[in-house]
Amino acid sequence: MIESKDVQDIARGAAILGAGGGGDPHLGRLLAENMIDRYGPVTTVALEEVPDDAFVVPVAMMGAPTVIVEKPPSGDELARALYAVEAVAGRKVTHVACLEAGGLNSMTPIIAAATSGLPLIDGDGMGRAFPELQMVLATLDGIAATPMAMVDEKGNTVSLETIDNPWAERLARSATVDMGCSASIALYPMTGPQARRALVPNTLSQALWIGGTITRCREEHRDVARTLAAELDGVVLFTGKVADVVRQTSGGFARGSARLDGIGADSSSRMVLSFQNEHLVADMDGEVVASVPDLICVLDADTGEPVTTEAMRYGFRVVVLALPCHPRWRTAEGLALVGPAYFGYDHPYVPVVPSER
Amino acid sequence: MIESKDVQDIARGAAILGAGGGGDPHLGRLLAENMIDRYGPVTTVALEEVPDDAFVVPVAMMGAPTVIVEKPPSGDELARALYAVEAVAGRKVTHVACLEAGGLNSMTPIIAAATSGLPLIDGDGMGRAFPELQMVLATLDGIAATPMAMVDEKGNTVSLETIDNPWAERLARSATVDMGCSASIALYPMTGPQARRALVPNTLSQALWIGGTITRCREEHRDVARTLAAELDGVVLFTGKVADVVRQTSGGFARGSARLDGIGADSSSRMVLSFQNEHLVADMDGEVVASVPDLICVLDADTGEPVTTEAMRYGFRVVVLALPCHPRWRTAEGLALVGPAYFGYDHPYVPVVPSER
Numbered sequence: 001m002i003e004s005k006d007v008q009d010i011a012r013g014a015a016i017l018g019a020g021g022g023g024d025p026h027l028g029r030l031l032a033e034n035m036i037d038r039y040g041p042v043t044t045v046a047l048e049e050v051p052d053d054a055f056v057v058p059v060a061m062m063g064a065p066t067v068i069v070e071k072p073p074s075g076d077e078l079a080r081a082l083y084a085v086e087a088v089a090g091r092k093v094t095h096v097a098c099l100e101a102g103g104l105n106s107m108t109p110i111i112a113a114a115t116s117g118l119p120l121i122d123g124d125g126m127g128r129a130f131p132e133l134q135m136v137l138a139t140l141d142g143i144a145a146t147p148m149a150m151v152d153e154k155g156n157t158v159s160l161e162t163i164d165n166p167w168a169e170r171l172a173r174s175a176t177v178d179m180g181c182s183a184s185i186a187l188y189p190m191t192g193p194q195a196r197r198a199l200v201p202n203t204l205s206q207a208l209w210i211g212g213t214i215t216r217c218r219e220e221h222r223d224v225a226r227t228l229a230a231e232l233d234g235v236v237l238f239t240g241k242v243a244d245v246v247r248q249t250s251g252g253f254a255r256g257s258a259r260l261d262g263i264g265a266d267s268s269s270r271m272v273l274s275f276q277n278e279h280l281v282a283d284m285d286g287e288v289v290a291s292v293p294d295l296i297c298v299l300d301a302d303t304g305e306p307v308t309t310e311a312m313r314y315g316f317r318v319v320v321l322a323l324p325c326h327p328r329w330r331t332a333e334g335l336a337l338v339g340p341a342y343f344g345y346d347h348p349y350v351p352v353v354p355s356e357r
Numbered sequence: 358m359i360e361s362k363d364v365q366d367i368a369r370g371a372a373i374l375g376a377g378g379g380g381d382p383h384l385g386r387l388l389a390e391n392m393i394d395r396y397g398p399v400t401t402v403a404l405e406e407v408p409d410d411a412f413v414v415p416v417a418m419m420g421a422p423t424v425i426v427e428k429p430p431s432g433d434e435l436a437r438a439l440y441a442v443e444a445v446a447g448r449k450v451t452h453v454a455c456l457e458a459g460g461l462n463s464m465t466p467i468i469a470a471a472t473s474g475l476p477l478i479d480g481d482g483m484g485r486a487f488p489e490l491q492m493v494l495a496t497l498d499g500i501a502a503t504p505m506a507m508v509d510e511k512g513n514t515v516s517l518e519t520i521d522n523p524w525a526e527r528l529a530r531s532a533t534v535d536m537g538c539s540a541s542i543a544l545y546p547m548t549g550p551q552a553r554r555a556l557v558p559n560t561l562s563q564a565l566w567i568g569g570t571i572t573r574c575r576e577e578h579r580d581v582a583r584t585l586a587a588e589l590d591g592v593v594l595f596t597g598k599v600a601d602v603v604r605q606t607s608g609g610f611a612r613g614s615a616r617l618d619g620i621g622a623d624s625s626s627r628m629v630l631s632f633q634n635e636h637l638v639a640d641m642d643g644e645v646v647a648s649v650p651d652l653i654c655v656l657d658a659d660t661g662e663p664v665t666t667e668a669m670r671y672g673f674r675v676v677v678l679a680l681p682c683h684p685r686w687r688t689a690e691g692l693a694l695v696g697p698a699y700f701g702y703d704h705p706y707v708p709v710v711p712s713e714r
Contacts, residue, residue: 087445088516156524159445159516167513174531 002042002110002204004033009211009277014106015306016210016228017203017323018296021278022129022216024308032107035075035114042110043119045095047201050121054192055091056199057082059112059124060099061180062133062150062172062275064254071182072238076285077151078112081186084149089189097121097195097275099136099188102129105309108184120204125188126202127326128295131253131277133172134165137328138188138198148172148187152179173251181249184225199324214304224304225319233354234323237282237289238271239264239301240245242316247309258312260320263301271320273298275309280343282320290322291345293329293338294352297321322352359399359467359477359561364389366568371463372663373567373585373678378635379459380418381665389464392432392471400476401469403454403559407478407542411549412448414439414485415482415557416469417456419490419507419613420528420539421634426465428539434508435469438543441506445516446546454478454552456545458560459486460665465541477561482545484557484683485652488610488634490529491522492573492695494685495545497554505529505544509536530608531664538606548682557683571661582676590711591680594639594646595628596621596658599673610634615669617677620658628677630655632666637700639677647679648702650686650695653710654678679709 002010011025011032016124019156020296036042050056059078082093096116098109101124125136145168148214150158157176162168168187176183190198210228217224225236240260256278262269272283279296282289290296301317312318316351328334330351336342359367368382368389371671393399409411410453416435438448455466470477482493490502492668502525507515515532519525525544533540547555567585574581582593597617603614611631619626629640634652639646647653655664658674669675685691691701696706 016580046373153523155520156528157518158528159518161514163512163518167511171515171532171535175528178528178531 002036002044004036006208007032007036007110009215010106010204010207011103011211012214012306013207013210014101015308016299017127017207017295018100018105018129018308019278019297020275020307020309021131022100022106023104024311025103025107028104028107031075032110032114033335035111039114039117042113043211044122044204046120047121047123047196047199049193050095052191052192054094054195056097056121056190056192056195057085057093057186058094058097058099058188059108059184059186060105061108061182062185063176064249071153072178074145074153075111075115075185077153078108078186080157081149081151081184082112082116084159085147085186085189086153088147088149088161093118095121097199098124098203100126100129101207102123103306105129106204106207121195121199122204123201124203127203129278130338133169133187136188136198137200137326138190138194139165139337140328140333141194141198141342142160142187143190143194143198145187147189147353148185150175150179150183150185152183166272192328205215217304224233225321229321232323234321234351235354236319237285237322238262238269238320239266240271240318242312242314242318245312246316254310260318263317273320276343277309279309281340282322288347288350290352291340291347291349292343293325293334295323295325297323324352336353359393359401361393363565364393364456364464364467365571367463367561368460368568369571369663370564370567371458371666372460373654373656374564374652375457375459375462375486375665376635376654377489377632377664377666379457379463380461381668382460382464385461385464388432388542389467389471392468396471396474399470401479401561402476404478404480404553404556405548407452408551409549411552412452413452413454413478413547413549413552414442414450415454415456415463415541415545416465416541416543418532418539419467419542421606427621428510428537431510432468434510434541435465435543436472437514437570438506438541439469439473441508441514441516442504442543442546445504445506445518450475452476452478454556455481455560457481457483457486458564460663462486463561463564473587476484477613478552478556480556480558480559481560482556484560486635487695490526490544493555494557494683495547495551496522496694497685497690498551498555498640500545500551500555502544505542507532507536507542508541509540521677522654537592558621573607574661582656582678586678587682590708592677593676594679595619595626595641595677596623597628597675599669599671602669602671611667617675620674630677634666636700638697639679645707648697648704648706648711649700650682650691652680652682681709
């Protein structure tokens with residue numbers, strides 16, 4: 001069960017799992033709290049409890065996070081997207097799911113579940129956030145992104161049935177741009193057995209725990225980044241000050257890079273983070289120290305709060321944390337879908353190795 | 358009834374009504390003949406005979422004619438688009454209609470009717486061809502373009518439900534570009550009374566007559582352009598040689614202009630034709646002599662055959678004919694939708710005045 005009091009921690013925790021992407025959690029959090037206050041708590045279902053005859057449909061906001069923060073969903077668009085999938089599929093949705101762990105996109109399924117009255121699965125489609133639609137474990141299982149529906153705040157609906165998931169991405173991306181660079185989407189309808197295999201379990205519980213940990217660490221004067229690194233098998237890569245951010249919204253994405261000048265123990269180093277909605281590559285003094293599909297997470301150095309790519313500003317003091325991705329992303333087929341080469345980088349993927357405790 | 362032997366004349370006649378747009382008739386003609394040979398003649402229905410409880414759905418190819426000629430529909434895509442509209446609307450289509458009079462787009466409804474076995478209405482949505490989806494008389498009547506479906510040759514389907522017809526154009530145009538600059542579309546579903554008001558009657562019969570007239574004039578050594586001008590209340594504007602054509606395929610359209618150097622009685626003059634799929638403006642020696650919404654039709658000076666905008670080539674000897682548009686296009690609301698100002702021209706609309714007989 002997700003109550004209003006849980007929402008803030010889930011949003012903060014998911015924003016860390018979102019690797020800088022998945023949208024700013026703040027507005028989504030307010031909307032999710034509002035919907036729970038209006039419609040009551042959201043029932044959650046563990047992945048292993050999803051019945052075989054379930055019709056599971058993940059939801060999300062699609063578009064450039066820079067734009068999404070300026071026009072968050074009003075509440076009913078996500079439910080309308082679910083109903084549009086039902087119309088094409090000819091089946092009633094039984095469970096809502098989270099497509100990606102990310103600040104806003106951990107909130108969208110809560111909003112959809114609250115407004116539709118459907119139970120919400122404790123899991124997500126990738127164990128992090130990724131910028132393109134086909135980048136979910138479901139694609140590795142041969143599950144189609146379509147029937148898929150997209151809804152905008154004006155009232156337009158686009159339904160897609162495509163021959164493969166990259167075609168869903170392509171057609172949906174253009175429609176998202178037309179819709180003003182953001183759309184509420186419902187896609188990857190799955191049966192129970194498909195969902196149990198293709199969704200990453202316990203995402204919302206883990207996000208809730210991460211959000212709570214940020215608060216507890218602050219109260220106990222413990223280091224948030226090092227605590228999360230220790231508990232989640234990650235590594236603290238760098239502490240620095242944002243010296244420059246270059247960004248542009250192109251092709252429906254927020255793309256760019258941020259240069260960090262080291263402080264403290266890192267004062268003689270520099271890091272460059274490259275992003276496409278999410279952070280993709282962390283380069284330290286000319287060497288790649290982490291890259292997709294591992295999670296490159298940026299935290300406020302003072303508070304431990306997540307910093308999304310669109311919130312990166314000159315002068316921010318940040319800590320860069322790397323967390324290991326879901327093991328299926330580290331397979332050859334996983335890397336073909338979301339590895340550095342897909343994003344145009346010519347360096348090989350070097351997995352994050354946990355710090356020694 | 359449309360038999361295989363009628364198809365060529367309909368295609369040629371509609372290519373003249375298409376004002377240079379609506380696609381090259383040749384490939385569409387071969388496909389329509391092939392489909393009639395396979396499935397039998399197409400039953401046609403006069404507009405006044407369409408019953409009140411009809412569910413009429415016009416079809417067309419959308420995209421840049423320059424591209425469409427390189428990948429015409431395979432035959433079943435138009436029927437698939439009709440079925441996709443049925444799925445969203447929850448109603449069976451009873452009649453196919455022609456969206457626009459144009460070379461290829463006079464053939465697409467014949468192909469759709471032959472493959473689906475549905476009757477075809479003798480009429481079209483605008484009495485000519487226009488480059489954008491909302492440019493039909495139905496828009497003047499407040500009829501929605503959606504539910505609309507788009508199908509590509511690869512097997513992708515996009516269904517749209519939009520808040521207005523310009524939004525249907527916008528979303529469909531992007532999807533058309535993604536689909537490789539051409540798509541088979543079904544849209545503007547109408548009841549019988551709506552169709553009787555919003556469709557232009559007798560388009561296919563008229564096209565058949567024009568096609569036959571071209572042949573008869575040639576056999577009788579009569580001037581095709583002057584014969585059509587006399588019969589259709591139009592005017593022969595210019596005879597010249599194509600001296601230059603500038604074209605580009607941008608935003609899903611074929612845009613450009615053609616410069617004609619006068620020959621014969623026009624040898625001291627020049628004409629510039631501007632087009633966006635269709636011819637939009639005819640400028641003679643710096644003066645606009647015809648413009649949208651009237652029909653600017655280019656004919657081969659030797660044969661009287663229609664020349665589409667994408668077929669214009671250096672050295673072609675052509676006659677430029679202007680025909681009056683449907684009277685509803687000359688109203689204030691008609692001109693707001695399809696007049697020169699909409700296409701970015703600052704000159705007022707000057708209606709074509711028939712030559713004296």
